[in-house]
Amino acid sequence: DEMEDDFMEFYEKEFDDVKQTLQEEVDRAEFIKTIKDKGLKVVLATNPIFPKAAVQTRLNWIGLSVDDFDYVTTFENSHYCKPNLEYYKEIFENIGSKPEESIMVGNNALEDMIVGELGVRTFLITDNLENPEKIDVNKFENGNFDDIANKVLNIL
Known part of the structure; x- marks a missing residue:
C-alpha cells in the first residue's frame, strides 16, 4: 500500500518508454470494430498482472483503448491469472456470457x-x-x- 502511488506514477509516466522494445507495429482496430459492429462482446483477456493504466498504455501502442x-x-x-480456469469463469460472470457462446483468440x-x-471455441494464433x-x-x-480473423469473421 505504501508504494502504490510510486508504482502508479511509473505506469502513468515512464512505462510508455517500454514501447521502444516492440518489434513490429500491429493494427487490430478494424478487427475489433468489425466484431463489435456485429453486436458481439469483445473482451481483452490479458493476464491481469498490470493495473488498468498500464494496460491502457500498452493498448495505446497499437492504436486501441480500453474503451474499445x-x-x-x-x-x-x-482475482485469478491465466491459466487458472477461475480467471475465465470470472470473466464470463462479469460479462454475463456463457463459455459455449464464446470464442477465444490467443x-x-x-x-x-x-x-x-x-467449452469455449479456441483459435491459436501462431x-x-x-x-x-x-x-x-x-x-x-x-x-x-x-487466417484466424477471416475464420472468426466468417463464422459470426
Whole structure:
C-alpha cells in the first residue's frame, strides 16, 4: 500500500518508454470494430498482472483503448491469472456470457487455449506464438492472424 502511488506514477509516466522494445507495429482496430459492429462482446483477456493504466498504455501502442472493449482484465478487477480456469469463469460472470457462446483468440498454447476446457471455441494464433511448454499446437484450430480473423469473421 505504501508504494502504490510510486508504482502508479511509473505506469502513468515512464512505462510508455517500454514501447521502444516492440518489434513490429500491429493494427487490430478494424478487427475489433468489425466484431463489435456485429453486436458481439469483445473482451481483452490479458493476464491481469498490470493495473488498468498500464494496460491502457500498452493498448495505446497499437492504436486501441480500453474503451474499445466491453471488458478488460486488470489486476484491479481480477482475482485469478491465466491459466487458472477461475480467471475465465470470472470473466464470463462479469460479462454475463456463457463459455459455449464464446470464442477465444490467443497466441499462448497453454494460457489461452486452456479455456477450451470450459467449452469455449479456441483459435491459436501462431504469429508470435508463446508455447514454452511445447504443447502440440496441431490439437488446436490454428493459423496466423489473418487466417484466424477471416475464420472468426466468417463464422459470426
